[in-house]
Amino acid sequence: MAKKGTPLIDQLFNTLFPGNQSWNKKTSTLLVSIAKTTFADGTTANGSAMHDMGAANMLLTMQANSMGISTNLMGGFDRKKITDLLPLEANAVPVVMITLGFADDAGKLDEFFKTSELAPRSRKAFSEIIFYQP
Ligand SMILES: Cc1cc2nc3c(=O)[nH]c(=O)nc-3n(C[C@H](O)[C@H](O)[C@H](O)COP(=O)(O)O)c2cc1C
Numbered sequence: 001m002a003k004k005g006t007p008l009i010d011q012l013f014n015t016l017f018p019g020n021q022s023w024n025k026k027t028s029t030l031l032v033s034i035a036k037t038t039f040a041d042g043t044t045a046n047g048s049a050m051h052d053m054g055a056a057n058m059l060l061t062m063q064a065n066s067m068g069i070s071t072n073l074m075g076g077f078d079r080k081k082i083t084d085l086l087p088l089e090a091n092a093v094p095v096v097m098i099t100l101g102f103a104d105d106a107g108k109l110d111e112f113f114k115t116s117e118l119a120p121r122s123r124k125a126f127s128e129i130i131f132y133q134p
Contacts (some may be wrong), residue, residue: 001031011085015098017076028101032082033057038091052057053095060098070103 003007004027012030024030035053039046046052061071067100074097082094106117 001029004028012082012097014103015077015081015085016074017078019112020076022072022110026101026104027099029097029099031060031100032086032094033096033098034088035093035095036091037093042089042091049093054073057096057098064100068102069100072099073097074099 002012009027009030012032013024014025016024020090033053033056035049037046037049038044057073064071075095077094077097079094082088086094088094106114109117
């Protein structure tokens with residue numbers, strides 16, 4: 001996790017894909033969410049590692065949002081650059097990056113992101129994503 005003004009945030013920023021860089025220029029904080037794929041013994045696979053990481057991310061998101069801090073998850077970054085940059089063990093997998101900051105006027109965004117930010121939100125119906133057999 002790196003905050004604005006540090007060398008690390010610039011290095012993390014440089015791993016973002018260009019589309020994500022365009023709207024992250026002023027972010028306060030960039031965080032790399034890393035799943036540890038084994039248990040503490042370092043060898044036994046933890047099959048729920050991705051779940052654990054995602055659940056932690058969701059709680060972080062909810063806590064931040066409750067404090068008025070905006071978050072956005074990003075899969076759009078160069079994983080090779082991240083693993084070259086950070087001293088990660090073999091069982092550590094960078095999965096998403098999270099940007100945290102205070103939301104600004106959407107009108108300041110590049111056109112593509114402005115359109116998507118201001119667009120009405122739609123979500124899939126539960127019937128599309130949940131299999132239920134009564
Ligand atoms: C795993 C994951 C990866 C994502 N990667 C990106 C990304 O690289 N760039 C981006 O702009 N949005 C990305 N998103 C989408 C945003 O984080 C966000 O969920 C989306 O903009 C929906 O926002 P809304 O809740 O305001 O509709 C990703 C979402 C998830 C869950």
